[in-house]
Amino acid sequence: MRRDLDELINGNSVALRYSDDNSPDDQAKYLIPLEDFFQFGLSVDCVVFGFDGQDIKVLLIKRGVAPYKSYWALPGDLVYPQEDLNGAAQRVLENLTGIREVFMQQIKTFGKVDRHPLGRVLTVAYNALIRVENYEPRAAFWADNVQWHTLSELGDLAFDHNEILAKGVEKLKVRVRNQPLGFELLPVNFTLNQLQKLYEAVLGQPLDKRNFRKKILGMNFLVKLDAKQTKDTRRPAQLYTFDRMRYDELTHRGFNFEL
Amino acid sequence: MRRDLDELINGNSVALRYSDDNSPDDQAKYLIPLEDFFQFGLSVDCVVFGFDGQDIKVLLIKRGVAPYKSYWALPGDLVYPQEDLNGAAQRVLENLTGIREVFMQQIKTFGKVDRHPLGRVLTVAYNALIRVENYEPRAAFWADNVQWHTLSELGDLAFDHNEILAKGVEKLKVRVRNQPLGFELLPVNFTLNQLQKLYEAVLGQPLDKRNFRKKILGMNFLVKLDAKQTKDTRRPAQLYTFDRMRYDELTHRGFNFEL
DNA sequence: CCAAAAGTGTTACCTTTACACCCATGT
């Protein structure tokens, strides 16, 4: 990876000017050694959302090592040299929860110069949605603890994780209205009341039951099952499932999900 | 920046397990030397949009150096070690156009292992909106040429820039409906017909003149000026300007821009 | 039989869409 200056200039689009200076002499004084350009650290951090039937929760780890030892933090890790970003994010989640192929979307990249005390480490942040039923707590060896946290009860997190988390929540709120994300947080089979409670939790506002049902059923991608839920309810509730094939078909025809 | 293994383990959240293995022996064989984690290159690439009154254009440079010599590419550059991401993006744009404080938004980070032939280089992509009136073409020394391109007439770009550009366009289309971005592409004073043409170009569909005006004027953040535009038109057209103060005030009160 | 959650329609209101002609100016 180490290359000499000549290769650098020919091999990368390094700008040699900070200002309007144009003469070769001026350019020379702005040259920066190549090795400085391959000194970036890279991590991924995951904002992992779950839904307990009542509230949206975020999965945090308690750091067992410095820096920020014993602070709560978003689960994350450095990216391996031969690993794609998505792959790294999936690996973090699999190590933490045992779940493969978690639903994830990139949020944003955080790159402040001083965001990590040990050097220049960028982090690519991801939103991850998991079904809590499938989740089996497992603290990684570098963490003292793993726990679900309610959004309203968060203290100071490690690094710039408060900022990252806030951005993740913001994106979730926006995306949940334009994409069928909600289903990733519920059991595969769910009742309409569960679905409504989920949307109310994410959006932070109550929804009208009849209007909600009219709208969501009118979209024609929920399948009524031959089963009812009897636990946790008095009158048994009709179970539904999300038909992704049908959804994809509809969207390709120009249909637009919007709650 | 270089640290030994012990510091690595204590100083960063490096996961030592790829799989479910837990014993210390198994862990050991997955250890990766620290220096590998600070070998990432980092660049920013800008999708620079302009509007010529008719079509949306993208500013591309023709690369003067390998790799991809003489391919068209998004303007971009490696990030300096002591420079924030936004700062790097602004620098690229200032070098290219002479404009400071360009309106920019992060699009996404592209990090495929093999996206850059010379090593592991991530790129953080930005959308930039500029007023073409202010732009004065200026090829950087590492570029043979700089030119506005129509979106429908693009060939194969360097690196993964076709993919990045497509993502930038997609984001622009979404955001222009939820945020008052359009005004960044027009002169400070503009006519409603110019504004409408802009939206039609971005969204790729014709809009009804009367409905468009009703809606946009109803939002109450356009200020009618005491001036008319007489060039390029028969009947002089009323000029308006975007009142950002008013807009911010409205949004803080719960108003929601949506076209 | 009572408590608790499930389920179900109608109406008023607001937003969106469709649509056609007159106006001011330059040539």
Place this chain on the structure above:
DNA sequence: ACATGGGTGTAAAGGTAACACTTTTGG
């Protein structure tokens, strides 16, 4: 005077929002 782009209102249709009672079960 005419060609060109600027400017204006209304009505029908569709979508959203408000609202209350009956049903089914477990205890």
